Amino acid sequence: MSLSFSGQVALVTGGAAGIGRATALAFANEGLKVVVSDVDVAGGEGTVELIRAAGGQAIFVRCDVTRDAEVKALMDATVAAYGRLDYAFNNAGIEIEKGKLADGSEAEFDALMGVNVKGVWLCMKYQIPLLLAQGGGAIVNTSSVAGLGAAPKMSIYSASKHAVIGLTKSAAVEYAKKKIRVNAVCPAVIDTDMFRRAHEADPKKAEFAAAMHPVGRIGKVEEIASAVLYLCCDGAAFTTGQALAVDGGATAI
Numbered sequence: 362m363s364l365s366f367s368g369q370v371a372l373v374t375g376g377a378a379g380i381g382r383a384t385a386l387a388f389a390n391e392g393l394k395v396v397v398s399d400v401d402v403a404g405g406e407g408t409v410e411l412i413r414a415a416g417g418q419a420i421f422v423r424c425d426v427t428r429d430a431e432v433k434a435l436m437d438a439t440v441a442a443y444g445r446l447d448y449a450f451n452n453a454g455i456e457i458e459k460g461k462l463a464d465g466s467e468a469e470f471d472a473l474m475g476v477n478v479k480g481v482w483l484c485m486k487y488q489i490p491l492l493l494a495q496g497g498g499a500i501v502n503t504s505s506v507a508g509l510g511a512a513p514k515m516s517i518y519s520a521s522k523h524a525v526i527g528l529t530k531s532a533a534v535e536y537a538k539k540k541i542r543v544n545a546v547c548p549a550v551i552d553t554d555m556f557r558r559a560h561e562a563d564p565k566k567a568e569f570a571a572a573m574h575p576v577g578r579i580g581k582v583e584e585i586a587s588a589v590l591y592l593c594c595d596g597a598a599f600t601t602g603q604a605l606a607v608d609g610g611a612t613a614i
Contacts, residue, residue, distance in 0.1 A: 364594040365521070366391040369595070370443045372435075373397055374426055374484060375453035378504065379553035383582035384413075384450050385588050389417035391590065396439045398424045399453065411608035426453045426480030429541025436487040446491040448593045451484045451505040452500070454521075462516040465500030470517050477521035481528055489536060497540025499593040502529050503547040506608050522547075528603045542601040544592045549573070551580040573611030 371388040375381035377399035389395050389412040397412075397419055399405040405421040412419040420442050439446050442518040455476045457469055481502050492498035507515060508522030526545050550556065550570045556579070560567040571578050588607045591597055594614040606612045 364391050364590060364596070366393050366448075368392065368394075368589075369397070369424060369447040370394045370439065370445050371448040371450065371451045372439055372488070373452060373464065374424065374480070374505070375399055376408050376421075377401035378575055380585045381450070381452040381546065381583050382408045382450065382553060385419070385436045385587040386411060386415075387583070387590055388448070388450075389415065389419060392417075393448070395419040396435075396442065397421045399427075400425050403568055407562060426451075426484060427475040429483055429584055432480075432559075433487050436491060438440065438557040445486050446488060447498045448496060449484065449488045449498075449502070450589050450593075451491075451500065453480050453482045453484075454491045454503055456515070456518055458515045459519050461514055462574075465517055473517045473521045474524075477518070478524045478528070481511045481525050481596075485528065489532070489541060490493075492541050493536075493539055499544075499597075500532070501592045502543070502545045503591045504529070504547045504604055506547050506549045506606055506612055507602060508545070508605060509547055509612055514582065529604065530602045537601055541598075542597070542599060544597075545604045547604050547606045547608065547612075548585050548593065549580060549606070549611045551582060551585060553582060567587040574611050575614065576609035578609065579611060580607065 371393045376385045376397035397405050397408045409419045409421045422435050422438045504525040505522040507519040508526050513517035529545040542558040573609045593609050
């Protein structure tokens with residue numbers, strides 16, 4: 362199946378590393394011009410360098426997705442650089458909880474909801490008018506398997522990812538007749554720098570993470586990127602309002 366992306370423009374938030382970087386590279390490999398955004402300037406610029414080294418086109422724009430003015434400026438920069446927006450992957454997110462619900466703090470709640478929920482809402486708020494101007498497009502938001510069920514000791518994070526799915530489904534219905542498709546991707550445990558840092562001191566935890574997936578391993582960032590590109594491509598034209606679990610079978614148990 363040809364993805365037929367050449368010449369179009371994609372925006373990736375949280376593009377400095379991990380899933381965001383892999384997806385930005387995947388878009389570029391399909392011939393798209395890519396806008397990479399993150400609060401991590403060095404990482405975001407590194408993603409752009411990788412794209413350019415491979416012959417692709419990309420720019421980096423620093424953006425804190427919790428700030429209305431910065432999100433608007435990101436969209437303005439996208440149009441200024443490439444004249445349009447066709448696809449958006451709203452991937453910026455954080456994961457900071459370490460205890461049960463009653464042990465959480467107001468600061469943790471505000472931080473998680475600010476980035477994971479408000480950030481997705483703000484991005485869609487400013488992306489949708491650009492897609493309407495283009496006559497349509499696709500948005501993919503990063504949720505999680507924690508947004509499809511319970512996540513013990515990660516209750517606020519889980520709530521934020523459930524909220525992302527709520528935003529996704531509502532936007533999908535609101536704009537379906539305007540040819541804007543909105544879906545969410547829901548990864549399980551993925552091999553990222555964050556995962557490796559968290560588990561390098563305790564290999565048993567890494568073994569447990571692998572065992573929670575029926576396929577017997579954790580996921581690869583490229584596998585999430587492939588799912589995102591599918592949800593954006595013309596082959597998924599009849600798919601909107603969905604929360605796609607890319608989880609090695611974890612939610613099937």
